[in-house]
Amino acid sequence: xxxxxxxxxxxxxxxxxxxxxxxxxxxxxxxxxxxxxxxxxxxxxxxxxxxxxxxxxxxxxxxxxxxxxxxxxxxxxxxxxxxxxxxxxxxxxxxxxxxxxxxxxxxxxxxxxxxxxxxxxxxxxxxxxxxxxxxxxxxxxxxxxxxxxxxxxxxxxxxxxxxxxxxxxxxxxxxxxxxxxxxxxxxxxxxxxxxxxxxxxxxxxxxxxxxxxxxxxxxxxxxxxxxxxxxxxxxxxxxxxxxxxxxxxxxxxxxxxxxxxxxxxxxxxxxxxxxxxxxxxxxxxxxxxxxxxxxxxxxxxxxxxxxxxxxxxxxxxxxxxxxxxxxxxxxxxxxxxxxxxxxxxxxxxxxxxxxxxxxxxxxxxxxxxxxxxxxxxxxxxxxxxxxxxxxxxxxxxxxxxxxxxxxxxxxxxxxxxxxxxxxxxxxxxxxxxxxxxxxxxxxxxxxxxxxxxxxxxxxxxxxxxxxxxxxxxxxxxxxxxxxxxxxxxxxxxxxxxxxxxxxxxxxxxxxxxxxxxxxxxxxxxxxxxxxxxxxxxxxxxxxxxxxxxxxxxxxxxxxxxxxxxxxxxxxxxxxxxxxxxxxxxxxxxxxxxxxxxxxxxxxxxxxxxxxxxxxxxxxxxxxxxxxxxxxxxxxxxxxxxxxxxxxxxxxxxxxxxxxxxxxxxxxxxxxxxxxxxxxxxxxxxxxxxxxxxxxxxxxxxxxxxxxxxxxxxxxxxxxxxxxxxxxxxx
Amino acid sequence: xxxxxxxxxxxxxxxxxxxxxxxxxxxxxxxxxxxxxxxxxxxxxxx
Numbered sequence: 095x096x097x098x099x100x101x102x103x104x105x106x107x108x109x110x111x112x113x114x115x116x117x118x119x120x121x122x123x124x125x126x127x128x129x130x131x132x133x134x135x136x137x138x139x140x141x142x143x144x145x146x147x148x149x150x151x152x153x154x155x156x157x158x159x160x161x162x163x164x165x166x167x168x169x170x171x172x173x174x175x176x177x178x179x180x181x182x183x184x185x186x187x188x189x190x191x192x193x194x195x196x197x198x199x200x201x202x203x204x205x206x207x208x209x210x211x212x213x214x215x216x217x218x219x220x221x222x223x224x225x226x227x228x229x230x231x232x233x234x235x236x237x238x239x240x241x242x243x244x245x246x247x248x249x250x251x252x253x254x255x256x257x258x259x260x261x262x263x264x265x266x267x268x269x270x271x272x273x274x275x276x277x278x279x280x281x282x283x284x285x286x287x288x289x290x291x292x293x294x295x296x297x298x299x300x301x302x303x304x305x306x307x308x309x310x311x312x313x314x315x316x317x318x319x320x321x322x323x324x325x326x327x328x329x330x331x332x333x334x335x336x337x338x339x340x341x342x343x344x345x346x347x348x349x350x351x352x353x354x355x356x357x358x359x360x361x362x363x364x365x366x367x368x369x370x371x372x373x374x375x376x377x378x379x380x381x382x383x384x385x386x387x388x389x390x391x392x393x394x395x396x397x398x399x400x401x402x403x404x405x406x407x408x409x410x411x412x413x414x415x416x417x418x419x420x421x422x423x424x425x426x427x428x429x430x431x432x433x434x435x436x437x438x439x440x441x442x443x444x445x446x447x448x449x450x451x452x453x454x455x456x457x458x459x460x461x462x463x464x465x466x467x468x469x470x471x472x473x474x475x476x477x478x479x480x481x482x483x484x485x486x487x488x489x490x491x492x493x494x495x496x497x498x499x500x501x502x503x504x505x506x507x508x509x510x511x512x513x514x515x516x517x518x519x520x521x522x523x524x525x526x527x528x529x530x531x532x533x534x535x536x537x538x539x540x541x542x543x544x545x546x547x548x549x550x551x552x553x554x555x556x557x558x559x560x561x562x563x564x565x566x567x568x569x570x571x572x573x574x575x576x577x578x579x580x581x582x583x584x585x586x587x588x589x590x591x592x593x594x595x596x597x598x599x600x601x602x603x604x605x606x607x608x609x610x611x612x613x614x615x616x617x618x619x620x621x622x623x624x625x626x627x628x629x630x631x632x633x634x635x636x637x638x639x640x641x642x643x644x645x646x647x648x649x650x651x652x653x654x655x656x657x658x659x660x661x662x663x664x665x666x667x668x669x670x671x672x673x674x675x676x677x678x679x680x681x682x683x684x685x686x687x688x689x690x691x692x693x694x695x696x697x698x699x700x701x702x703x704x705x706x707x708x709x710x711x712x713x714x715x716x717x718x719x720x721x722x723x724x725x726x727x728x729x730x731x732x733x734x735x736x737x738x739x740x741x742x743x744x745x746x747x748x749x750x751x752x753x754x755x756x757x758x759x760x761x762x763x764x765x766x767x768x769x770x771x772x773x774x775x776x777x778x779x780x781x782x783x784x785x786x787x788x789x790x791x792x793x794x795x796x797x798x799x800x801x802x803x804x805x806x807x808x809x810x811x812x813x814x815x816x817x818x819x820x821x822x823x824x
Numbered sequence: 825x826x827x828x829x830x831x832x833x834x835x836x837x838x839x840x841x842x843x844x845x846x847x848x849x850x851x852x853x854x855x856x857x858x859x860x861x862x863x864x865x866x867x868x869x870x871x
Contacts, residue, residue, distance in 0.1 A: 438830075445830065626844045627845065629837060630841050
């Protein structure tokens with residue numbers, strides 16, 4: 095018989111770590127709350143009959159955010175056979191609040207006290223037997239990270255599920271509350287199975303409108319119970335929801351007093367570190383320095399050595415000696431494929447398609463794999479050790495000044511890997527206005543797919559200077575902040591920022607396994623995309639690039655005739671849009687447009703178009719970077735980089751924006767805003783930067799850039815709307 | 825003959841790429857670019 099066991103608990107209590115350990119999955123785990131926004135299902139590797147459902151983290155069964163709704167709906171509608179309630183042993187008081195509610199659901203509950211190792215390290219103790227007795231449910235000590243006690247926990251949960259015994263909650267509320275609850279049960283819930291009545295009655299007492307709607311309670315009966323609730327509120331001098339909350343905490347307080355022994359200590363190591371890294375003055379410079387180090391090592395040093403090797407030796411024409419041994423020469427893939435196809439007498443056009451199309455295009459993307467992996471190692475470490483959760487806290491202080499919430503930073507954190515889960519992570523934001531705004535701006539943070547563009551521009555135009563990559567990240571952050579300030583002053587987004595309550599997890603050293611798994615999960619998707627979407631794109635691009643009309647004759651073109659290709663014609667149509675931005679060549683225009691399919695396509699397209707140019711120009715040097723660098727000034731290269739960072743993301747991320755907005759007009763507005771902002775910022779960079787460096791003379795574009803800067807300053811500084819007005823985009 | 829071998833290589837690469845994209849779509853993965861981190865990919869993996 096199949097058994098369904100739901101993993102429920104507070105955010106960041108270790109549910110997904112436990113889920114991975116139990117099912118053998120590699121689901122993404124982050125050391126900050128809100129990583130899981132939708133339920134995930136898997137089967138216990140020790141017994142395939144046991145289905146495990148990882149629910150988003152929730153603080154209570156009174157849902158305020160979308161992911162809390164997902165978790166609660168699953169528990170009350172699907173009714174799993176048992177609930178494995180994971181609680182963070184280091185924060186037991188707050189975690190038990192949800193436990194008291196789960197017990198009222200009358201579904202068998204097993205309590206798994208996680209992070210026992212940290213608890214013991216702190217010198218604290220939890221007497222699990224006493225806790226079990228006090229709550230009336232089995233309690234197991236576990237460490238999800240070290241896989242200690244997890245089999246025992248799932249075994250007991252399965253046993254409890256098979257018994258399917260209704261739990262009788264040991265906790266009872268004060269007399270007036272119990273009286274009102276009993277009255278509600280009698281009046282409204284007598285048709286329901288008895289074991290489920292109490293939980294619904296408490297929710298109706300709390301005036302939970304979602305439960306009222308779900309049960310379809312008639313208005314006259316609602317009015318009737320309202321009298322009971324009001325008289326109870328009058329008697330206890332508080333509102334119904336607060337009465338329930340306070341009485342629960344009283345109950346938890348009494349339990350804690352008997353089951354927890356706290357070791358009196360001075361500040362923990364986490365407290366000491368936090369005093370520095372979240373310091374009001376030092377926090378931001380430290381964050382900037384950390385990100386500089388991350389991007390410096392990823393793009394400039396370690397990553398570059400590996401990428402240069404991959405580009406020139408492994409994927410290029412140079413070749414390499416295996417383990418550095420002279421006699422063991424392995425030719426570069428581009429050269430080897432070319433020689434092989436020539437040796438078997440393959441037609442020239444097909445050799446061109448395979449070698450100058452697929453190998454050059456896909457190779458241009460794969461060459462950046464080492465840098466991607468180094469970046470993801472750093473990000474995994476920062477996420478796993480708990481620093482990124484602090485960054486959300488630091489950013490909240492900054493964001494709040496401008497009417498934004500630190501909650502908007504969590505999607506940005508996730509978006510640094512990929513925009514799709516970043517956009518989906520906006521579900522944790524309660525305010526619909528803030529959520530829409532965060533969806534619109536999350537993809538400004540450079541995702542993994544944009545790193546090759548950053549590395550290419552940094553390498554081709556700026557001698558791999560470390561500041562290029564770091565500035566890309568902070569341009570993304572600045573775009574989010576500035577967009578927030580400007581948009582918050584409009585009718586569409588005005589209003590107070592969402593409250594941001596986040597528990598800072600303790601610092602801990604992430605395991606090597608966690609870091610490597612996180613790096614591989616994200617890096618593999620990058621490699622896979624190169625072998626699928628990018629490969630197919632390069633085939634199409636090669637055809638468009640290799641055929642064209644010359645002297646009224648449509649035929650295959652020689653490398654030096656590429657400017658007459660279909661692709662060149664297509665790029666030239668759009669080139670005028672980008673001309674004021676400094677990169678009005680057909681090659682760069684086409685690359686920016688193909689980047690909408692997948693951002694890696696920008697590099698693949700440049701690799702192909704300038705790679706062909708390399709064949710046509712014997713003096714161009716050994717790589718296409720040199721030709722790219724000579725085609726436009728460095729400031730235009732930077733403008734190109736910024737345009738690609740800020741403009742509409744790839745189709746997959748656009749799809750996620752469409753789904754999360756759930757409204758075509760809002761979706762189009764978001765994409766339009768991103769493209770317009772990217773164009774305006776790139777224009778200002780090229781025109782004003784070019785004027786300053788002497789590359790550009792004063793022209794109409796410069797005038798427009800100045801107008802943009804003035805308008806931008808005005809929009810930032812002007813007074814906002816005092817009152818929010820709901821804007822409906824039907 | 826050489827051209828035929830080249831066409832087989834090209835056909836294989838394109839087929840593999842299309843099949844991989846099709847399989848991902850069929851299994852419910854949204855894109856494959858999220859590293860399996862988005863909810864749809866989670867659900868697809870669990871199947």
